[in-house]
Amino acid sequence: MVAVPPPRGSRQVSASVVQRSTPAPALADGPTSLRRFTTADAADFAAIHHDPLNVKWASADAGMTAERAAELIEGSVAEGWDNGSLLRFAIVERLDGGERVIGTLSLQNVHRTPRGGAGSVGIKLLAAGRGRGNAGRAVGLACGYAFGTLGLAVLHWSTTVGNAPSRALAERCGFTLAAEIPGFGHKDGDVADGWLLVQSAAAWRGRMAGSATDKPAIASAAPAGGARGEPELDIAAVVPQLSDGNVVLRALREHDADQLVINCSSLEAIRWTTVPLGYTREHANHFINTITPDGWRTGDTLTFAVADPATDTLLGTVDLQCKHPGAAAVGINFGEHARGTGAAEKAVRLLADYAFNQLNLSYLHWSAMVPNWGSRKLAWKLGFAFEGQVRGAFNDRGTPADRWILTLAATDPRAPQAPWDGPGAPRR
Numbered sequence: 001m002v003a004v005p006p007p008r009g010s011r012q013v014s015a016s017v018v019q020r021s022t023p024a025p026a027l028a029d030g031p032t033s034l035r036r037f038t039t040a041d042a043a044d045f046a047a048i049h050h051d052p053l054n055v056k057w058a059s060a061d062a063g064m065t066a067e068r069a070a071e072l073i074e075g076s077v078a079e080g081w082d083n084g085s086l087l088r089f090a091i092v093e094r095l096d097g098g099e100r101v102i103g104t105l106s107l108q109n110v111h112r113t114p115r116g117g118a119g120s121v122g123i124k125l126l127a128a129g130r131g132r133g134n135a136g137r138a139v140g141l142a143c144g145y146a147f148g149t150l151g152l153a154v155l156h157w158s159t160t161v162g163n164a165p166s167r168a169l170a171e172r173c174g175f176t177l178a179a180e181i182p183g184f185g186h187k188d189g190d191v192a193d194g195w196l197l198v199q200s201a202a203a204w205r206g207r208m209a210g211s212a213t214d215k216p217a218i219a220s221a222a223p224a225g226g227a228r229g230e231p232e233l234d235i236a237a238v239v240p241q242l243s244d245g246n247v248v249l250r251a252l253r254e255h256d257a258d259q260l261v262i263n264c265s266s267l268e269a270i271r272w273t274t275v276p277l278g279y280t281r282e283h284a285n286h287f288i289n290t291i292t293p294d295g296w297r298t299g300d301t302l303t304f305a306v307a308d309p310a311t312d313t314l315l316g317t318v319d320l321q322c323k324h325p326g327a328a329a330v331g332i333n334f335g336e337h338a339r340g341t342g343a344a345e346k347a348v349r350l351l352a353d354y355a356f357n358q359l360n361l362s363y364l365h366w367s368a369m370v371p372n373w374g375s376r377k378l379a380w381k382l383g384f385a386f387e388g389q390v391r392g393a394f395n396d397r398g399t400p401a402d403r404w405i406l407t408l409a410a411t412d413p414r415a416p417q418a419p420w421d422g423p424g425a426p427r428r
Helices: 039-050 052-058 066-083 134-149 164-172 201-209 254-264 267-272 281-298 343-358 373-381
Strands: 027-029 032-036 087-095 098-113 116-125 154-160 176-187 190-200 217-221 230-234 248-250 301-307 314-324 327-334 363-369 385-396 399-409
Touching (some): 027 134, 032 134, 039 098, 134 154, 134 164, 134 201, 154 164, 164 176, 164 190, 190 201, 248 343, 254 314, 281 301, 301 327, 314 343, 327 343, 343 373, 363 373, 363 385, 373 399
Parallel strands (some): 327 363
Antiparallel strands (some): 027 032, 032 087, 098 116, 154 190, 217 230, 314 327, 385 399
8 A cells, every 4th residue: 555645835744743634635446436525516515415314314414505515615624634533525426428426425533643543434425326336435445545545543433223224334345343332323313322333454454355356556546636646546346245045146256167158158048148159268267357346346237146055056147237326237147057946036136135225226127138038037026017128129149139128126025016927827
């Protein structure tokens, strides 16, 4: 980790004195970046405080105006950076060639000492920023900056008891529950019990060293003021492991390559999916080592291996294609040895739970090339509602084909919402 040099003109201190002046870095991980707020962000800063979830769980000021936000950015936010005790970042997402502020992340109560120090993490997102992995990437950037650049030894995370998404986000980012404290949280403007979670610098470094890719790289980036030379952190994504006891969703691994070749060479995969024809071990290695990690790093496509919990044998793959805020499309491909076992249904149920409860998505979409009745029936079993058939919307290896579209909302039951009307349906 490269240390950030003090800004020009700052006074020098002896080794026994902690430098209080804090540079304002620009940090980035794929489409998500952190930078200091400017007054041009005032309307976005105010909108973050209007979000109902932030009002409910974080005592955000629902009546904040853009004028008041600008005063805070020039006042207490700037003072926090000046004295180093409160470092408030804008969370920025790059999407469709543009950038937008989607939230705020703070390193609060920062107390730096010659031997380390401590601080706490606070995060608020707009609804438009949820469900695309931005929160996890933003927290990863903040942890890298806090532990690597500021040299802190401990970070805290506090949230109100009952705010399960906040606690789940903290735990995905390496924080562990330390205590449940009466009166330590806030809900609907009132005091409530709170959870306190903790992560140490040593634990964070262990997670980084144990990740599937190299340790974070350092590159130059343009900070908000336009000068160059501050660090940009590229944090490796950590793929969660999910299980219901019958199947396991995990990261793809090198030993999955042979079975992946078999799965992608089956007649069903060739007929109904867009896997390359003549699928080889080289295709599999590129998918495992390049395409899948890149998808997790950018948040565009989150691919899981589906494995047998007893043998760790690869059964298939499922993914979330996160192209639009708050929604994702489901992708699925299983080998012939797993078909008819119920593994695909169990895997997609786990994937849906992860999408709705961990990523806070609102909708999942399912598409199948007509007439792939097996895919459509699986979606029907899971509660996806048939929306319609779009002519010529599927690229069948260069030839237009019709596409079925189905949708599952976070609030929908995970069971059939209408009688089955495909092959084998009872006559009415």
